[in-house]
Amino acid sequence: MTSLIGWRDQCFQILFVVAAAPLLAGWLQTVRALLQNRRSAGILQPYRDLFRLFHKETLIPEQSSWLFQFSPYVMFGAKIMAVAIVPIIANGLPLASAADVIALVGLLAVARIFQVLAAMDTGTAFGSYGAHREMLISALAEPALLAALFTASLLARSTSLVQIVHLSQIQLFSIHPSMVFAAIAFGFVLLVENARIPVDNPATHLELTMIHEAMVLEYSGRHLALLEWAAQLKLFLYMTIGFALFLPWGIAAKPSLTSLVIAAGLVLVKLFFAVVVLALIETLLAKKRLFRVPEFAITGFLFGVIGLLSHFMLGS
Amino acid sequence: MNSGDCLLWVLYASLLALLPTVLVAIPALPIRWKRSLGFLLTVAFCLLLIVVGIHALASPALHASIPGPLTDLAWQFTLDPLSGFFLLVLGSVGFAASLHAIGYFYHGSQSKLKQVLLPYPVFVTAMVWVLLAANAYTFLVAWELMALSSTFLILVEGQDQRRQQAAYLYLLIAHIGALALFVAFALLSHGDLISNGNFQRMAQSPYSPVVANAVFGLTLLGFGAKLGLLPLHAWLPEAHPAAPSPVSALMSGAMLPVAVYGLLRIDWQILPAGAGWWGPLWLGLGLSSALFAVLYSALQTDMKRLLAYSSMENMGLILIALGLSRIFAEQALWSLAALALVAGLFQVLNHAFFKSLLFLGSGSVLHATGTLEMSHLGGLIRSMPQTAFLVLIGIFALAGLPPLNGFASEWLLLQAFLLAPSLPSGMLRAILPLAAAGVVLVTAVAAFAIVKFYGIAFLGRARSAVAKQEAGIWERASMAFLALFCVLLGVFPGRVVDSLSHITALLLHGSQIAHQSALALTPISAQRASYLPGVFLLGIALSIAVVFVLVWWRFGRSLRRAPVWSCGFAADYSAQTQDSPTGFSQPLLRIFGVSLSTLRNRQGGRNTLPVQIPDPFWKGFYLPWGRVTLWIAEGISRLQHGRITSYLLYSFLTLIVLLVFFR
Amino acid sequence: MIMHSILAHSAIISPVLRILAAWMLVLSFALLAQRRLLSLIRLLAWQGVTLAVGTALVGQLTGDPVLWVSAVLTLSIKGILMPYVLHYLLRRLQVRGDVEMTLNVPSTQLLGILLVVFAFSIAAPLDGYLPAATHGMLGIALAAFLLSFLMMITRRKAISQIVGFLAMDNALFFAATSATLGMPLIVELGIALDTLIGLVVIGVFFFQIRDTFDSLDLHYLEHIREDK
Known part of the structure; x- marks a missing residue:
């Protein structure tokens, strides 16, 4: 019976996140528009975009292979699997034991490598330079992410996200200096991996500075819709991983429907504020020169490493 | 099959696996037969290795001793879980590589096939013997055989200068490594390789810390040369591309692990207690x-x-x-x-x-x-x-x-x-x-x-x-x-x-x-990870x-193939607009440009493609050593000037010195 | 009596103190990575403020009122006065733009990590002699010191070197207050005075350099060595 309830929570979490991800993107666009003194297209615009894209005809480049058509599904599927693993609104879900933080990072790498390969599959200049930029930056961001996650794992004496969230709900990790570093490193990685402003401009139309957009340039129709949705899911996922590590309050531990709903509401509240912070960052900072981006990622790695070091040096 | 005979079976089979070497020499046999028979024999042998390896992983150790050509020099062999595991690795790689080789050498000429099939089974068999060796003598002979046979395999694809250099470099580094191993074994057997050379006996005898550290350093040199540890890696990027692909697969997938096996066998089993810095050094x-x-x-x-x-x-x-x-x-x-x-x-x-x-x-x-x-x-x-x-x-x-x-x-x-x-x-x-x-x-x-x-x-x-x-x-x-x-x-x-x-x-x-x-x-525990x-x-x-x-159910309109859009630059859509391999990794070079001694592949003031990235160790480590060696060699060559009387003088002086020291 | 109050307070204050120490390290790394002169000075000011807060916290921890005086002094000198003077110099000298580096930023930062490991390993055995609340502080102070040193080595412009020098001073100050839970006021006053005088001397020196070479790039100084 408990396992059935667990699966119900699991499905609830997946559906909730998949449905709410475009909302997050819409809210982000709205806040950015407000901050930049523009009129926003409304918080529901991403839904309309997805709807429109799904109904459009889908073109594929003449010379592309099955990888190109398969990748959007892999990327979306991998994100769903990741959503199933991370404690977003409930802790200790049935699928959570399938993967710990290391496997979670591996899962995100699966999605990324498929995207990069699909970009190279088009055989265009933009596809391949988007690919090598993405690989380079993620080669520097992935260690930073893992270093941040290791710091939390060392405190919790476990790499399982369930255990980390469980312990940090009791012990308030965030006061610990090593977690401060880890949080900074995680913030860097969030900006890098989600193609946010100091690293990449999600709304750019200037080919030479694109990273993420260059890779999806040849996609259209339902493939593009899946990719856009997957990117929104990724942002949602990173923010909620951040919550799980640094602000774990409110994630439901007991399996009851009311607690789930409350937890879902709390996640939305946290996201509300996180998005405002993100929009502020994106408004206040300028996009970095491409060659400064690796420096940005390396700085994130550095913070992760200092977090690991200070865990030992300042005692736990 | 009686499990006790397992080891002997493998040894007999390893001799039988050398059959292709003989087979090739028969001129009457058609080339197709030679190719299929030759490689399929290795395939069968590798299958046997896989079976034996899996069996040995869970069995107690077996020993065998075969009297050698001289009565003192016994060939001793052991099959325990450690060698079983590496036999399994060797068997799997050998199986796939030999299968692949049938197709790979399909269009090769008679003489090329001969060049491959002569050393190829020897290479596999030598690796098996290294893994099974139970005394220093057997180990060293098999180790040298492995190095030599693989050198010939590097030269199969042609003997241009680059390949010859690669083979020579490989042989040189392998020999320096083998020399280090020889000294290490001499130290381990207290100077008597023949009678104290058994690994079990070595493991039981005590060693002073100085000897243990020396053996550790020497084996690190010897096996590190095979593994491609930092300063000794130069042969790897030369030899692998030069060799035919099945051989590269064997060298990379099976021969490098053999060196790991050596490290485990000698630095771990024979020298179990070491200084505290060994682990951090590795x-x-x-x-x-x-x-x-x-x-x-x-x-x-x-x-x-x-x-x-x-x-x-x-x-x-x-x-x-x-x-x-x-x-x-x-x-x-x-x-x-x-x-x-x-x-x-x-x-x-x-x-x-x-x-x-x-x-x-x-x-x-x-x-x-x-x-x-x-x-x-x-x-x-x-x-x-x-x-x-x-x-x-x-x-x-x-x-x-x-x-x-x-x-x-x-x-x-x-x-x-x-x-x-x-x-x-x-x-x-x-x-x-x-x-x-x-x-x-x-x-x-x-x-x-x-x-x-x-x-x-x-x-x-x-x-x-x-x-x-x-x-x-x-x-x-x-x-x-x-x-x-x-x-x-x-x-x-x-x-x-x-x-x-x-x-x-x-x-x-x-x-x-x-x-x-x-x-x-x-x-550790499900809670931990x-x-x-x-x-x-x-x-x-x-x-x-x-x-x-x-998605298919709701929005499943059929796909349409169209020319790429490429931001409207489709007119310039030639294959050359894709990234070149150098271009792909250029940002990486830019980040780590300081730590790598960067490339300047300029010829006559123009950058040429493709860019070759030289190994910095070549210039910074090998060439200086080469110069030192040459200098020493020149010094020694001054002793050689062709006069009979002076050679007689050298012999005479040597005799005197020997008599003084060993009277 | 003092020991007793330390025990009572340390449960709340020492985690905060640790975070401040961590923040100090962050600022040192930021100094290492920053290219803009103006931002360098701003980071230096932040270091001063951090030091002041740290001193005040230690004062609260030990119940020593002298440390509060010291905190106020730190804030006014290191947090406000020195950055202001530097800022003034920057405007008077009309130095603009980026700092030239002798080594690229990623390599510098990786070197920085090695320095931190080194500093921690040197300072770790000394923790046994210090009160529990300050464990690890000495390592951070040493690391910050070495990082400032590295910053001075990798920059070419005179102003960034003086920033590195002042950051070094901050690190020493941090070692003195946090690791040993405060030092006598008189020593502190002496050091502060020394630094100020140093700053004035260097400021005068800047003008001299600029008048002679029309630039603040220190590699021009290489030309005035004695020819052999």
């Missing part, structure tokens, strides 16, 4: 080799050179795991040591499968297109779809993507690193997680390198070389075998870890990791399927 050397190698592998433009550097990186990772295990063992944290050791051995197994898969795949590419230079390739996924798919699995395994096998060993290694807080020493405790961050960096850059490998050669559009046909059935079968096991080892990591427990028991005073269920990895690759695979496959069906 770890540091492994990490620096891996970092160096992975950067250079990302910069290469030749497919096999890229893979060669990547092999070096893998060996670095294995050495890191062994060093970590040693550090834990030093503090008597046996179960943690077992975890790290299992991670290292698992990595050996994975490396054998995915790296030989990739080497064989690049062999098929060479076969189909005539080049391995990535700046000429592209778009192979359309002309060779099946090869491309199999290689893709190898890419994923190497890039450490779950749920394939490369990720499982990486996961175990990182778990072992995260247990560093159990160590009492302050300094190491803090440095180990940093080393873990270094390992993650290595694997992330390795993913960069291997995506470059696949993306440039197999995806996009053909640059200049076009594949004529799909790889042959033999080649595809061998790659399919390896790819299948990349998946199986990844999905059933618990089985692998369990079957390695006898080795950890042998090397770590009977300690082993808790019993694992086949589908899961929970090395768990990884269920089966559920993982199922979850991803299910979510992809559901998404696909839903």
Whole structure:
């Protein structure tokens, strides 16, 4: 019976996140528009975009292979699997034991490598330079992410996200200096991996500075819709991983429907504020020169490493 | 088959496996027969090795002694779980490589086939003997035989200057290593290699710390030369591309692990208690080799050179795991040591499968297109779809993507690193997680390198070389075998870890990791960490399927192929607008440009393509040593001036000196 | 009596103190990575403020009122006065733009990590002699000191070197207050005075350099060595 309830929570979490991800993107666009003194297209615009894209005809480049058509599904599927693993609104879900933080990072790498390969599959200049930029930056961001996650794992004496969230709900990790570093490193990685402003401009139309957009340039129709949705899911996922590590309050531990709903509401509240912070960052900072981006990622790695070091040096 | 005879069976079979060497010499036999019979015999032999290896993994040690040509020189052999594991690795790689070779040498001439089939079985047999040797004499003879036979194999593809240099360099470094091993064995046997040379006897006799440290250093030199540790790696990126692909696969997937075997056998079993700095030294050397190698592998433009550097990186990772295990063992944290050791051995197994898969795949590419230079390739996924798919699995395994096998060993290694807080020493405790961050960096850059490998050669559009046909059935079968096991080892990591427990028991005073269920990895406890690759695979496959069906059901209009858009630049849509291999890794070069001595490939003031990235150790390490050696040689050559009387004088003086010292 | 109050307070204050120490390290790394002169000075000011807060916290921890005086002094001198003077110099000298580096930023930062490991390993054995609340502080102070040193080595412009010098001074100050829970006021006053005088002397020196070479790039100084 408990396992059935667990699966119900699991499905609830997946559906909730998949449905709410475009909302997050819409809210982000709205806040950015407000901050930049523009009129926003409304918080529901991403839904309309997805709807429109799904109904459009889908073109594929003449010379592309099955990888190109398969990748959007892999990327979306991998994100769903990741959503199933991370404690977003409930802790200790049935699928959570399938993967710990290391496997979670591996899962995100699966999605990324498929995207990069699909970009190279088009055989265009933009596809391949988007690919090598993405690989380079993620080669520097992935260690930073893992270093941040290791710091939390060392405190919790476990790499399982369930255990980390469980312990940090009791012990308030965030006061610990090593977690401060880890949080900074995680913030860097969030900006890098989600193609946010100091690293990449999600709304750019200037080919030479694109990273993420260059890779999806040849996609259209339902493939593009899946990719856009997957990117929104990724942002949602990173923010909620951040919550799980640094602000774990409110994630439901007991399996009851009311607690789930409350937890879902709390996640939305946290996201509300996180998005405002993100929009502020994106408004206040300028996009970095491409060659400064690796420096940005390396700085994130550095913070992760200092977090690991200070865990030992300042005692736990 | 009586299990006690297992060892003898393998030894007889290893002699029988040399039959192709004789077969080739029969002029009457048609070339097709020679090829099929020759390689199929090796295939059968390798199958036997796999069976025996699996059997030996869970059995007590067996011993055999065959009287040698002189009565004192007995050939002694042992089959225990450790050699069983490496036999399994050798068997799997040998099986696939020999199958592939049937297709690879299909169009070769009679003389070329002769050149291959003469040394090839000797190479395999020599490796078997190294793994089974139980005394120093047998070990050294087999070791030298292995080095010599592989040198001839490097020269198969032609004897141009570059290949000759590669073979010579390989032989030179192998000999320096063998010399170090010889001295190490002499020290271990207290100066009497013949009567004290048995490994068991060595393990029982005590050694002073000075001798132990000397042996440790010498074996590190000897086996490190084979492993491609940092200053001694120069032969690797030269010899691998020069050799035919099945041989490269054997060298990378089986011969490098043989050196790991040597390290385990001598520095671990015979010298169990060492100084506290041994483990950290292995770890540091492994990490620096891996970092160096992975950067250079990302910069290469030749497919096999890229893979060669990547092999070096893998060996670095294995050495890191062994060093970590040693550090834990030093503090008597046996179960943690077992975890790290299992991670290292698992990595050996994975490396054998995915790296030989990739080497064989690049062999098929060479076969189909005539080049391995990535700046000429592209778009192979359309002309060779099946090869491309199999290689893709190898890419994923190497890039450490779950749920394939490369990720499982990486996961175990990182778990072992995260247990560093159990160590009492302050300094190491803090440095180990940093080393873990270094390992993650290595694997992330390795993913960069291997995506470059696949993306440039197999995806996009053909640059200049076009594949004529799909790889042959033999080649595809061998790659399919390896790819299948990349998946199986990844999905059933618990089985692998369990079957390695006898080795950890042998090397770590009977300690082993808790019993694992086949589908899961929970090395310490489920609370601490768990990884269920089966559920993982199922979850991803299910979510992809559901998404696909839903999207197809609701919005399933048929796709239309159209010319690429390319931001409106489609008019300039030529294959040359794609990234060149150098262009792909240019940003990496830019970041680490200071730490790498960068390239200036200017000829007459113009930058030329493709850019070759020279190995900095060549200029900074080898050439100075070469100059010193030449200088010494010149000094010595002054003694040679052709006058008979002076030669007589030398002999006379030698005699006098000998009489003085040994009266 | 003092020991008793330390025990009572340390449960709340020492985690905060640790975070401040961590923040100090962050600022040192930021100094290492920053290219803009103006931002360098701003980071230096932040270091001063951090030091002041740290001193005040230590004062609260030990119940020593002298440390509060010291905190106020730190804030006014290191947090406000010195950055202001530097800022003034920057405007008077009309130095603009980026700092030239002798080594690229990623390599410098990786070197920085090695320095931190080194500093921690040197300072770790000394923790046994210090009160529990300050464990690890000495390592951070040493690391910050070495990082500032590294910053001075990798920069070419005179102003960034003086920033590095002042950051070094901050690190020493941090070692003195946090690691040993405060030092005598008189010593502190002496050091502060020394630094100020140093700053004035260097400021005068800047003008001299600029008048002679029309630039503040220090590599021009290489030309005035004695020819052999």
